[in-house]
Amino acid sequence: MRWGTRRLGEHGARAGSEPARPCGESVAPFRLTLDQDRMMKRKVAGTGVRGTAPRPREHMSGGDLSASTPQASDPKESDLPVRFTWLVQSPLRSGLVRFLHSTSSKAFGIEALTQRFSRLQQDVENCLRELVVFGVASRTPGTPSRYKAARPSDAETCRLLDRFLAQQQTVSTEERSPAVQRFREMIGRDEKMLVVFEWIRTAAKSDISVLMLGPTGSGKEVVARMIHELSRRGSGRFQAVNCAALPDTLFESEMFGHEKGAFTGAHGRKPGRIELANNGTLFLDEIGDLSAMAQAKLLRVLEDRQVERLGGHESVDVNFRLISATNRPLDQFVQDGRFREDLFYRVNAFSIRLPTLRERASDIPLLAHRLLVRYCDANGLAADSKTIDQGALDLLRAYHWPGNIRELESTIARAALSAPGDVIRADDVQFLHPAEPVEKPPDPLLSLREAERVHVQRVLEEVAWNKKQAAKILEISRGTLYRKIGEYGLQPRQSEPKLTPAEQSSTG
Template sequence: MLAENRNSTALSLISIYEISKILSSSLHLEKTLRDVLNVLSSYLQMRHGMISLVGDGGALDVVAASGLSPAAIRKMGGSLEKSAAGQVLSSGMPIVIPDLRDEPGLQYEGWLDDTLDGEAISFIGVPIKTTDKPFGVLSIDRVFDAARKDVSYEADVRFLSMVANLIGQTVRMHQHVASERERLIEEQHRLQKALVVQREQAQQRVGLDNIIGVSRRMQDVYAEIHQIAPSRSTVLLRGESGTGKELIARAIHCLSTRKDGPFIKLNCAALPETLLESELFGHEKGAFTGATAERKGRFELANHGTLFLDEIGEISPSFQAKLLRVLQESEFERVGGNKTIRTDVRLIAATNRNLEAMVANGEFRADLYYRINVVPVFLPPLRERKEDIPMLVEHFIRRFNQENARHVNVSEEAMQVLLNCYFPGNVRELENCVNRVATMSRGDVVRDVDLPCQRNLCLSAQLWKHSSNTFRQPEPALANIDERDEDAGDDLFFEEGQGLTQRDRLLRAMEKAGWVQAKAARLLGLTPRQIGYALKKYNIEVKRL
């Protein structure tokens, strides 16, 4: 008897060892559990075996079975809760049924069909759990001689409980791994979506990184750029000299579907007509004196890309006709050649001229005007976006320091003076001003007294003072000025000169006009409403003569 117990214990240890190896050998849970049932079949001489787990819906589902056909498993799928396994799950305790025929309500369909006379089927079920409530059942049935009364189930229950504990730990580990895998997959998807969004945003920002400006006027320009860039439409950039038309043209190209194509630029005002034709259309060898080799023109080089023609209002009427043909037909011939070359080019033109007045005066062809003025974009002068001046100054100072290995800064007083300047040359003039004062500064801080305009040495002010051009805000912009805006007088005057402040100039104009606001407005090139704003801003009381 002692030897039999020893053999049984040894066999149990061997079986536990084999089952533990199986449970740790694979991440395929169902296959692993089927292999465990196969080991139990050989050790316990069981007839049927099942491992059932609580599914996502809370029902008990068979995940592994031994000795049962798939059809039999499907039949018992909906009745497990009312079976013996269901009672094990609900009670959380092992259940032993010596003869299933004595418990018809707990039988599994088909389990007794092949039972021989004189045989009894015993059911043993143990809960699968870790530290929480049971989440599964390990159940087997064994065939006994119905006449035997000395059958003991204690060792089987103890053995199956140990196996169920191992299964419980393995199932929890698999569930944890699956949960972590799902979390990682979700995190990966989230990061991928975030990356896609970042790439889309980066693609939208491509080409705008070199454009500095957070003002409302520039935000409107950015919105227009994003709207028109994906199309093939010709763009005409309008604005004063120095407003950054070339940067905007490059931004449109970088945001367009042609971003992988070439971006070719040409300043039409920099070349005489003969050279301009060669630059745009190219020439054949020997076409003229000095043409020692064949050369491709800008239209040909910009094929499948973008061609930017700056200062297009400066080209002669005769060349305007040649340019119009290329834009209409998308074909041209090189200078001195007779071969027609087709090209696929998106044109972006720019000008600071009043093309409408030029068309009216016969200086610019109306048909070419309509051809290039498909989508106009108006770039605001710097005086209409003064909130961008500090950012521009910091950018130019930072670049100056990098190029010259210095550590120059601009004081708040000097920044305030720059904010009140008129800058008829716009961003280009501001850049030159910053570089000039940074170069001439003896220390590392640029103060207000270092600025040329504070010493009546601003060459730009003198230049524009004697110019016939009068730079003032256009009437449509004046119509949008809110009378409640107390800062509306900030942008109304030219750069200070001759030692006079803006308040002094306003007083002098009012005195010269006999304190008539309309006449003073004409003297200063402003509107009466703007004069009224300025008088209120500088707290000037109008005299009654």
């Protein structure tokens, strides 16, 4: 599948690198009709920023706040609460306002704010432009652009801003999610992972089945836990099953559970993984390794939403969200008959592809520093007790990383442990796999004349300039060989051994 595309059809939705506004937010500016504006004014009149307003759109086509904010028929100062409420209704805009005003003495670049909020650069730029128009942020002169907090010019807006900042900030679901914090450590300067984050937010809004595609070690289980924790099922259980480690003989007992006495050693009733995932999420890792029998039984559960324990006679209703992951080409498996086509459509309603570490090699130095800080923290060391020099970073960037993030993490830990001092150097970095062989560049194409000259010269050198043998190999007469030697100006190299008088006479 080409990275960066999204397809809709029988295979479900495809999530890729193009930011196709996955959060359901429109590109068109947000506007209110006159009736809607009057209704909103009645709701928020006299309540300051506590009024309700339509959910904002963070993906704006421009920075003209007057064109995108609610407009009243008679613009007066009384409209400010409505407009300000609309401004801070957006989680990203409200977060930017709080962050900039909590560090009012500092100015931040777009890249720093993008990393801070894990949002696409375009979205951050649009929101900052709107904050500048409203007067609660300012842009410092110079290039690249930097932004800092600002005080509005009118007293009414200042009062609304102070009231908003005085309110206790609600901790969002993302901030409470351990998986989200882990995923943010995997985000670098490349926007590919930010696009993945947007698709995760989209998938978490519904119970649609998600299929994650990506190589080993790219963080598929972290993404699955993120979708679970950000969804309405976040309070339920998350059941992870490694299909590659589940033989057919244990599939039914592990997935469906069993009753007492169902087989030797079954001393009591045991619920299966599917039943434990009721009202939660079932994560099937390496689903491409399921046998044909297991695929058929899983398909039946997905269609009926019922399981029957091994040795039982009653069906148990189950309500779970399915997330699957694989590093195998399932679409090719379907064509080869190795994976059921009907099951493929069930699990692939919405797919997210995780990029390899090689696809975002520019992130490797930043990720290496983060992983080193985590290693130091886990081992009771100060965060700055270990550093990586440029030579080691260049070596890490040039490596092909077949194990992706997981291999990078183990490589950093191994280098930090083996480094004799506080600085990790290139000699301290050891890889688990040999370096990828460097392909020899193809020889330049030669003309027919030049190719003949090179070949005649090579044959003469191989036979120590024995012209009789050379003519025999070239299948030409010795007279023709002499002519070509003179035509091309060929001469023996200085290192060529001299022929004896008998050998010279044999050359004719």
